[in-house]
Amino acid sequence: MQRKLTWILSTLALALFAFIYFFERKIPGSAERLAAPKLFAQLSPGEIRALEITFQSGGTVRAEQTNGAWFLTRPVYPAQQSAIETLVTNILNLRRFDRIPQHKVVLEGQKAFGLDPARAAILIETETNSVRLEVGGPAPLTNNIYMRLEGAPEVLLTQADLLYSLPRSTNDWRSEDLLHLSELGLSFDHLEVRSGPRLFQIGKNPTNKLWQITKPIPARGDQVSIAMLLERFGNARVGSFVADGPVDLERYGLQTPPVELTFANGTNDVFTIQFGGTVTNQTNQLYARLLGHSNIVTVSRDLLEYLNQPYKTFHDPHLLTLDTNAIDRINVDSLEKYSLQRQPNGRWLIEAEPPVQVDPGFFREFVGTILSLRILDIAKEVPTDADLQALGLKVPRISFEFYQTLTNSTGSPTNSLMAELAFGNNLPDRVYARRSDETPIYVTELAPLFELPHQAFRLRDRTLWNYATNQVVRLSLISSNQTNSATLSGASWSSDPIINAALQEAIFRMSHLQVVRWTAKGEDAKQQAGIVPGSQMLEIELKTPAGPKVLRVRFGKAALRHNVYATSPEIPDEPLVFEFPGEIYHLLLENLPRAK
Numbered sequence: 348m349q350r351k352l353t354w355i356l357s358t359l360a361l362a363l364f365a366f367i368y369f370f371e372r373k374i375p376g377s378a379e380r381l382a383a384p385k386l387f388a389q390l391s392p393g394e395i396r397a398l399e400i401t402f403q404s405g406g407t408v409r410a411e412q413t414n415g416a417w418f419l420t421r422p423v424y425p426a427q428q429s430a431i432e433t434l435v436t437n438i439l440n441l442r443r444f445d446r447i448p449q450h451k452v453v454l455e456g457q458k459a460f461g462l463d464p465a466r467a468a469i470l471i472e473t474e475t476n477s478v479r480l481e482v483g484g485p486a487p488l489t490n491n492i493y494m495r496l497e498g499a500p501e502v503l504l505t506q507a508d509l510l511y512s513l514p515r516s517t518n519d520w521r522s523e524d525l526l527h528l529s530e531l532g533l534s535f536d537h538l539e540v541r542s543g544p545r546l547f548q549i550g551k552n553p554t555n556k557l558w559q560i561t562k563p564i565p566a567r568g569d570q571v572s573i574a575m576l577l578e579r580f581g582n583a584r585v586g587s588f589v590a591d592g593p594v595d596l597e598r599y600g601l602q603t604p605p606v607e608l609t610f611a612n613g614t615n616d617v618f619t620i621q622f623g624g625t626v627t628n629q630t631n632q633l634y635a636r637l638l639g640h641s642n643i644v645t646v647s648r649d650l651l652e653y654l655n656q657p658y659k660t661f662h663d664p665h666l667l668t669l670d671t672n673a674i675d676r677i678n679v680d681s682l683e684k685y686s687l688q689r690q691p692n693g694r695w696l697i698e699a700e701p702p703v704q705v706d707p708g709f710f711r712e713f714v715g716t717i718l719s720l721r722i723l724d725i726a727k728e729v730p731t732d733a734d735l736q737a738l739g740l741k742v743p744r745i746s747f748e749f750y751q752t753l754t755n756s757t758g759s760p761t762n763s764l765m766a767e768l769a770f771g772n773n774l775p776d777r778v779y780a781r782r783s784d785e786t787p788i789y790v791t792e793l794a795p796l797f798e799l800p801h802q803a804f805r806l807r808d809r810t811l812w813n814y815a816t817n818q819v820v821r822l823s824l825i826s827s828n829q830t831n832s833a834t835l836s837g838a839s840w841s842s843d844p845i846i847n848a849a850l851q852e853a854i855f856r857m858s859h860l861q862v863v864r865w866t867a868k869g870e871d872a873k874q875q876a877g878i879v880p881g882s883q884m885l886e887i888e889l890k891t892p893a894g895p896k897v898l899r900v901r902f903g904k905a906a907l908r909h910n911v912y913a914t915s916p917e918i919p920d921e922p923l924v925f926e927f928p929g930e931i932y933h934l935l936l937e938n939l940p941r942a943k
Contacts, residue, residue, distance in 0.1 A: 383442035386496075386505070390473070392435050399470035400514055407516045419520055424640050426520050430512075437508045438471065438480075444491060449500035460484065460493040460502050467513055468497075482510060500804035512888050518588045525583035525637075525646060526610075526618065535610040535617050537561065540654050542606045547658040549573055560658060563785055564728050567663035576661065579653060580608075586632050586645035599634035599643055600624020606654050622651045623837065659725060666720040666780060666791050667768055669749055674714075676750040676762055680743075681801035697803045704808040709864075713806065716795050717747065717768065724790040726779055738779040738788055739771025744771070745801070770796065804868055804923055809861040811919055811925075812898055814889055819854050821888035824939050827881040831939035841940065849938040856931050857887065863910050863926035876912035876924045877903030900927060909933070 399409040399421075409421035410431050417426045433783070457463035461484020469480040483493035485507060491508045514520050537550035539562075548562035558568040589599070598603045600623035609619045619638040625648070626632040632645045677687040686698045687705060695705035727734045735741040746769040750762040768782035778793045800806045822840075823832040833840045833850055840850040867876065878901055887898040903912040909929035914922050 353738075383444050385439070386441045386443055386503075387439050387471075390439060392432070392439065393472060394473050395435060396474060397470075397472040398431065399433065399472070401468040401470070402516070403464055403466055406517045406553075408514055408520055410520060416684060422517060422521075422642070424642070425522040425523050425524070430520055434509075434512045434514075437506075437512045438469070441494075441505045441509060443503050443505060445504035447493075447502040447504070452500070452502050460495075462493065462495055462502065465495075468509070469513075482513065485510070503705075523584045524581075525585055525620070525635075525644075525650075526580055532752040535612045537611055539609045539611065540606065540931075541609075542655065547661075547910075549576075549661060551749070560662060563658065566785065566787070567668065569661055569663045572661045576653070577725060580650065583650055586626075586629075586647065589634065589645060590641040590844060591642045594643055596623075596636070599636070601634060601636050601643070604636070606651055608654060622646075622654075662722065662725075664721045665718065665765060666722055666789060667717055667782065669718065669765055671714055671718075673751045674749050674765065678747075678748040679746075679800070679803075681745045681799075683802050685803035687806070694808075697806060699803065703803070705806045706809045709800070709806045709809065712798070713800050716798050720780070720788045720791045720795055722791060723777060726790050727786045727788040729786055730788050733779075734788065737769075737772075740779060740781050740788060741770055743769035743771055743781075745796070745799075747799075802868070804920070805865045807865060809863075809865070809925075811860040811862055811900075813859050814898070816851075816854050816858050818889040818891065819887060820890050820895075821886070822850065822854070823886040823888075823933065823942075824883060824935055824938060825886060826883040830942040831936075832942040833939055846938045846940070849934055853931055853934045853938070856928070856934075860928075860931075863908075863928055865904070865923055865925050866912065867924040868921055870922060872924045873903070873914055873922050876906075878912060878914050878924065879903075902927065902932070905929075 393412075393415070395412060397411045399407060401407050406417065407421055410417045410426050411420050412418075417428055417431045417898060419426045452460065462481055463482035465483060467482045469482065471478050471480070479497035481495045481497060483495065485492050486504060490507050490723040492510050494503050494505050494509070495501075495774070496503070536553075537548060539549075540547040546562055548560070549558055550561040551557070552559050558570060558573040560566040601621055604621035604623055606618060606622040608622075610617045617639070619724050621636040621638065623636065626634060626645050629645070631648050633648050633651055635644050635646045636642070637644060675689045679687075681686050682759060687695050687710075688698055689695055690862065694707070695710055697703040697705055726738065730738075730740075730758060732741065748767045748939050749765045751765050752760050753763045754760055763784070769781050771777070771779040771781070771788075772791050774790075776793050777790050778796060780789050780791045781787070782789075820835045821832065823830060825832075839847055841847045865873060866872075873879070883902045885900040885902065889896045891900065898915075898917060900913050900915045903914075903924075906912050906926045906929075908926075910926040911932045912924055913927040914924055
């Protein structure tokens with residue numbers, strides 16, 4: 348037992364001696380590491396023009412620097428900037444911790460230093476010089492590696508950061524981004540998707556720089572959807588790099604690519620991606636051919652499915668898009684024809700004799716409803732006269748024309764048509780529509796059309812009257828069978844403080860009375876709304892400098908949202924039916940005492 352223990356201890360002592368003799372002298376301390384000279388102290392990152400790595404297997408990758416950016420030239424491909432920059436930093440930070448002289452290298456053999464063969468060789472090129480490094484193996488029990496400068500007999504000991512930042516294959520420095528247009532300094536103004544006979548093209552308008560559909564038919568582009576398309580492909584990543592150079596395209600389903608995406612600038616193709624067959628055992632991956640780099644890669648199947656969407660997906664979904672601040676005139680042809688004209692002060696008038704003020708709120712609702720109409724489908728891309736006739740657009744049932752004022756060549760202002768929107772026949776919940784400046788017949792929602800002002804009176808100023816609250820001396824609700832009334836006595840309307848406060852509130856709300864909406868006009872409309880002789884009437888007696896004045900409103904049936912149909916002799920035109928605010932009506936009804 349003692350003899351065995353003695354043998355073990357002797358062996359450990361010999362091993363320790365060998366380690367100290369051969370290696371311990373090669374482990375630098377902290378101070379020594381900082382004091383060790385740099386191998387490339389006089390070289391800066393910008394001076395390196397090329398890096399070439401030759402692997403133990405014989406493969407080679409080469410990167411060249413131009414204007415501060417790195418590009419792979421072997422294989423030809425966009426580079427991962429950060430990976431190359433990390434290697435450059437590690438090369439320039441190399442320090443010589445120790446130098447193993449030639450006779451020691453011969454004694455121990457190059458294999459002991461990982462240099463027979465070397466793990467990799469690094470060629471560093473500048474404008475005027477080049478140097479080649481052979482990278483060996485790690486020094487035992489240290490975080491250092493062996494390295495040799497080509498042509499030098501000795502081996503150097505340096506930090507292992509270099510080894511960790513070396514590429515492991517010719518693909519490691521390739522950028523994994525699918526597209527590299529900006530990285531390569533390439534610009535494009537249109538892109539094209541081909542899928543068999545299907546062709547879809549998006550182009551950038553040179554005037555306003557907005558994307559638009561140029562094929563199969565010219566159409567406005569949905570800027571959000573197109574931006575998402577570009578972002579999706581801009582963020583797309585390569586799954587793996589398969590092959591370079593001439594290959595058997597049939598093997599990858601690329602002899603006749605199902606889908607092809609091309610980015611172009613003018614008539615010049617900048618970059619093309621061809622999508623091929625499914626990768627074996629990876630149904631979520633497809634083969635793709637990058638014609639800009641002449642190689643085969645794998646990509647996500649989601650990209651192909653995204654491109655296979657119909658071009659309508661990228662169509663501007665709005666039926667009409669206008670700069671509302673530029674509109675100066677609107678012509679309406681519906682239940683009646685009328686025109687609206689913007690005034691120098693920004694207000695709008697209904698052209699009539701005499702002209703009628705347009706209510707700003709109603710006008711905003713009108714234009715907002717028009718601009719909110721969305722394209723649900725395209726009924727006919729290129730309609731014939733027969734199509735227009737069949738869908739009710741040969742002679743539209745309803746149309747809206749929007750004009751802006753421009754200055755002509757003689758310096759005179761003239762109305763210029765911005766857009767005309769026409770509506771034809773309708774389905775149960777949809778209606779056919781067409782713009783004068785676009786070819787297709789669209790399908791849009793029917794319900795919003797009922798909210799549009801098909802008659803001019805629906806847009807008129809909603810203010811019924813204005814008075815000062817201290818002018819009111821009497822309030823009355825008069826019907827055929829009873830009268831509810833209150834007369835101001837001193838500063839009070841009632842001895843009951845609650846009723847007094849309610850009536851004061853009603854007087855305040857009515858002092859600038861606005862109708863909820865204009866609903867109809869004419870004597871027939873009054874009768875349908877239940878406004879007949881003897882129906883309930885509101886009278887507001889005012890004290891004015893010219894003497895007593897009475898404001899009147901006659902009520903009819905209840906309308907929607909608890910409002911009440913009403914008319915007023917204060918409106919000078921033919922009888923107009925409107926909705927009186929229900930809250931005010933019920934406030935009066937519940938608080939005006941019955942006349943004695």
